[in-house]
Amino acid sequence: MSTTVSNAPPTGNAAMAAPRQRGYWGTVGYRLRYDPVTLFFGAVLLSVILAAVFASWIAPADPYQESIIRRLKGPGYMGHILGTDELGRDMLSRLLYGGRLTLLMGMVPVVIATLIGGGLGVVAGFAGGIVNTLIMRTMDVFYAFPSVLLAVAISGAMGGGVTNGMIALTLVFIPPLCRVAETATTQVRNLDFVDAARATGAPLRLVLWHHVLGNVLGPVLIYASSLISVGIILASGLSFLGLGVKPPEPDWGLMLNALRQAIYVNPLIAALPGIAIFITSVSLNMVSDGLRSAMDVRS
Amino acid sequence: MFGYILRRLLSAVPIAFGVSVVCFLLVYLAPGDPVQTLLPPDADAETVAQVKRMYGLDQPLPVQYLTWLGRVMVGDFGRSIATGRPVADEIFRSLGNTVLLAGLSVLVAFSIAFVLGTIAGRHAGGWLDRVVTGVAVVGVSVPNYWLGIVLVIIFSVEMMALPASGMGDGRFDPTSWEHVQYLILPVITLSMIPVGIIARTTRSAVSEVMNQEFVTTLRANGLPEWRVLRHALKNALPPVLAVMGLQFGTLMGGSILVETVFSWPGSGFLLSKAILTRDIPVLQGTILVLALIFVFTNLTVDLFQSSVDPRIRRA
Numbered sequence: 001m002s003t004t005v006s007n008a009p010p011t012g013n014a015a016m017a018a019p020r021q022r023g024y025w026g027t028v029g030y031r032l033r034y035d036p037v038t039l040f041f042g043a044v045l046l047s048v049i050l051a052a053v054f055a056s057w058i059a060p061a062d063p064y065q066e067s068i069i070r071r072l073k074g075p076g077y078m079g080h081i082l083g084t085d086e087l088g089r090d091m092l093s094r095l096l097y098g099g100r101l102t103l104l105m106g107m108v109p110v111v112i113a114t115l116i117g118g119g120l121g122v123v124a125g126f127a128g129g130i131v132n133t134l135i136m137r138t139m140d141v142f143y144a145f146p147s148v149l150l151a152v153a154i155s156g157a158m159g160g161g162v163t164n165g166m167i168a169l170t171l172v173f174i175p176p177l178c179r180v181a182e183t184a185t186t187q188v189r190n191l192d193f194v195d196a197a198r199a200t201g202a203p204l205r206l207v208l209w210h211h212v213l214g215n216v217l218g219p220v221l222i223y224a225s226s227l228i229s230v231g232i233i234l235a236s237g238l239s240f241l242g243l244g245v246k247p248p249e250p251d252w253g254l255m256l257n258a259l260r261q262a263i264y265v266n267p268l269i270a271a272l273p274g275i276a277i278f279i280t281s282v283s284l285n286m287v288s289d290g291l292r293s294a295m296d297v298r299s
Numbered sequence: 300m301f302g303y304i305l306r307r308l309l310s311a312v313p314i315a316f317g318v319s320v321v322c323f324l325l326v327y328l329a330p331g332d333p334v335q336t337l338l339p340p341d342a343d344a345e346t347v348a349q350v351k352r353m354y355g356l357d358q359p360l361p362v363q364y365l366t367w368l369g370r371v372m373v374g375d376f377g378r379s380i381a382t383g384r385p386v387a388d389e390i391f392r393s394l395g396n397t398v399l400l401a402g403l404s405v406l407v408a409f410s411i412a413f414v415l416g417t418i419a420g421r422h423a424g425g426w427l428d429r430v431v432t433g434v435a436v437v438g439v440s441v442p443n444y445w446l447g448i449v450l451v452i453i454f455s456v457e458m459m460a461l462p463a464s465g466m467g468d469g470r471f472d473p474t475s476w477e478h479v480q481y482l483i484l485p486v487i488t489l490s491m492i493p494v495g496i497i498a499r500t501t502r503s504a505v506s507e508v509m510n511q512e513f514v515t516t517l518r519a520n521g522l523p524e525w526r527v528l529r530h531a532l533k534n535a536l537p538p539v540l541a542v543m544g545l546q547f548g549t550l551m552g553g554s555i556l557v558e559t560v561f562s563w564p565g566s567g568f569l570l571s572k573a574i575l576t577r578d579i580p581v582l583q584g585t586i587l588v589l590a591l592i593f594v595f596t597n598l599t600v601d602l603f604q605s606s607v608d609p610r611i612r613r614a
Contacts, residue, residue: 149589157579241559271445271448285436
C-alpha cells in the first residue's frame with residue numbers, strides 16, 4: 001500500500017485526499033474495487049459496448065441478409081442462436097450491430113451537451129449578473145418541456161433521422177447540465193481560495209481552469225453519467241416512434257417497433273430488443289450510482 | 300403569502316412566453332418551406348404565393364409570431380392537415396384521456412412507492428433498503444414502451460385476460476369493467492418510472508426525518524413505534540407529494556410512447572400520429588398545450604410546497 005502512496009504524483013487534488021493519503025482518484029478507485037455490484041454492472045456494460053464495437057467480428061451472420069422462408073423463427077432455428085426477425089434476418093447479429101447506433105445515439109448527445117451545457121453553466125455561474133440571467137432564463141424555457149416531449153417535438157419537426165435525433169437529445173440535455181454546472185460554479189466562485197487566487201494576480205484563465213473547473217467537473221461528470229441511460233432510452237424511444245434510425249439499419253428501438261406486429265407469432269423474439277435496452281440502461285444506472293457514491297468525498 | 304403567490308405567477312409569464320416562441324419556431328425547424336407542409340408537393344408557384352399570403356407567411360417573422368399568438372390565445376390552433384378538423388378540437392378530445400391515464404398512473408405509483416420508500420427509509424442501510432433501492436433503479440431504467448409490449452404479450456396474447464389496445468367504445472364509464480379493463484396495462488406501464496422516482500424521494504425523506512431529534516424524543520417518551528412513524532411520515536410527506544405532482548406533469552407530456560404502444564387515444568397518441576403524417580399544426584398545438592400544462596403543474600406544486608413549508612417563501 002505504501003508503494004502506491006510514494007508512486008502517486010503530487011497533484012492539485014492532493015488537498016482533497018481522503019485520510020489514508022491516497023490521491024482523490026486513488027480513493028475513488030479503491031472504493032470501486034470493493035464495490036462488487038458496481039464492478040459487476042461495469043463488466044456487463046463493458047461487454048455490451050465491446051459487443052457493439054466488434055459486432056462485425058462476433059456476429060454469426062449478415063444482419064441485412066433477409067430470408068422469406070425463415071421469418072420469425074425461435075431461438076436455435078437452423079443455427080440462428082436467437083432466432084430470426086420479421087424479414088428472416090438473424091436476430092443475434094442484428095442485436096449486436098443494433099447496439100452501435102443505439103449506444104451512439106444515446107451517448108454522443110450527452111457528451112456534446114456536457115461540453116455546451118457545462119460550458120454555459122460555468123460562464124453563467126462565474127460571470128453572474130446579466131450574463132447569468134440571460135443564460136439561465138433561456139434554460140428555464142427549455143426546462144418547461146418534459147424531456148420526452150422536447151425530444152419528440154424537435155426531432156419530429158425536423159423530420160427524424162439519426163442526426164436530427166441526436167440534435168434533439170443534445171438540446172434536451174443542455175439545460176439540466178447547465179444548471180448543475182452553474183450551481184457548482186456559483187458555490188466555488190464565492191469561496192475564499194478563488195478570491196485569494198485572483199488577489200495574487202492569477203490570470204482569469206488559470207483561475208477558471210484550475211480552481212473552478214477542478215471543482216465543477218466532478219458533479220457535472222457524475223450527473224452526465226446518469227444521463228447516458230436516459231439518453232439510450234430516449235434515443236431508442238425516438239427510433240421506436242419512427243423518428244430516429246431508419247430501416248433497414250439495425251437499432252434496438254426500431255427493431256422493437258418493427259417486431260411489435262410479431263407478438264402473436266413469436267413473442268420471445270418481439271421482446272428481445274427491449275431486453276437489450278433494459279440491460280444496458282440498468283447497467284448504466286448502477287455504474288453511475290456506484291461512481292457517485294465512490295466520488296462523494298464526504299462519505 | 301399573497302405576495303409570494305403573485306411573484307410566482309408573474310415569474311411563470313416569461314416562461315410561458317418562451318414556450319410559445321419555441322413552439323412557434325418548431326414549424327421553421329421543419330426542412331424546407333412551411334408552405335410545403337400545407338400543400339401537395341406538385342403545387343405551382345402561384346398557389347404557393349397565394350397560400351403564403353393567406354397564412355400571412357409573407358410577413359416578417361415577429362409579425363407572424365404575434366398573429367399566431369393572438370389566434371392561439373383565443374383557442375385557434377389552425378386546422379389539422381390530415382383530418383381538416385380544427386386542431387383545438389383534436390387536442391381537447393384527446394387531452395381528457397391522457398389526464399385520466401397520467402393521473403391514475405401517478406396515484407398508483409404513489410401508493411406503491413410511498414410504502415416501498417417508507418420501508419427503505421426506516422431501515423436505511425439494511426437489506427430491505429437495498430432491495431427497494433434495486434427496485435427503484437429497475438423502475439427508472441426500464442424502457443416503458445418495451446414493458447408495455449411485454450405486458451401485452453403476457454396478459455393479452457398468452458393469458459387473453461386483458462385487451463391489448465384502445466379504450467373501448469363510447470363514453471368512458473369508470474364503473475364498468477368493460478371500460479376499466481383497458482386502463483390496467485397502460486396504467487401499470489406508465490407508473491413504472493414514477494414508482495422508481497417517488498420511492499427514491501420517499502426513502503431519503505423518511506430516513507432524514509427518522510434521524511431528527513424529535514423522533515428520538517418521541518421514542519424516549521415511550522411512544523409505540525407506529526405512532527412515531529406517523530409523526531415522521533407527516534414530516535416526510537410534503538417533498539414526496541411535490542415530486543408526485545411534478546411526475547404528473549412529466550407523464551402528461553411523456554406518455555407519448557406508452558400511448559403509442561397501447562393505441563390509447565390521448566394527446567400522446569395524437570402527437571405520434573401527427574409525426575407520422577407530418578401534420579405540423581397538430582404537432583405544434585399539442586406540444587404547446589402539453590408544455591403549458593407542465594409549466595402550470597410545476598407552478599401549482601411550487602405554491603403547494605410554499606404553503607406547507609413557509610421557509611421556501613423566504614428563500
